[in-house]
Amino acid sequence: MQYANELFPSSEAQRLEILQPGPAGPIVMVNLLKFKARAEYEDGRATSLSGRDAYAIYAAAVTKLIVAEGGLVLFNGDVNWLMIGQAESLWDQIALVQYPDRAALLRMSMSDAYSEIGVHRVAGLAGQLNIETVPRYNPLIKALGR
DSSP: OOOBSSOOOOOHHHHHHHHHSSSSSSSEEEEEEEEEEEEEETTTTOOOOOOOHHHHHHHHHHHHHHHTOOOOOEEEEOOOOOOOOOOOOOOOOOEEEEEHHHHHHHHHHHHHHHHHHHHHHHHHHHEEEEEEEEEEEOOOHHHHHO
């Protein structure tokens, strides 16, 4: 299995798919995050931030946008080790984010507010994998009535 960490959809097929309605009901995005050692802002600003620190600025702000769209950050944690399987290198952090549907994710990611904070995401990430999943059963989601 090969994979490539990216910052944005890397093919026309990916760009077109995200515009489709997607599955009915909630989705949970699995975000596998790999940080740069040092943040690198596209506008060339000087910074002493690590990639993780720059992404933390983004994460705090995007969480508010996620909630405003009816979403929820279900989990965010650091990767410690790989128990089963093989990979050349591991991701640094994993986040699970639930959205009411793909349209909510799209609205959020195309908003002006998202564009303003996205600079910190790009500055901090070396790349990531975003995997859309459809929950089969989650006691937390059921308890929250979502």
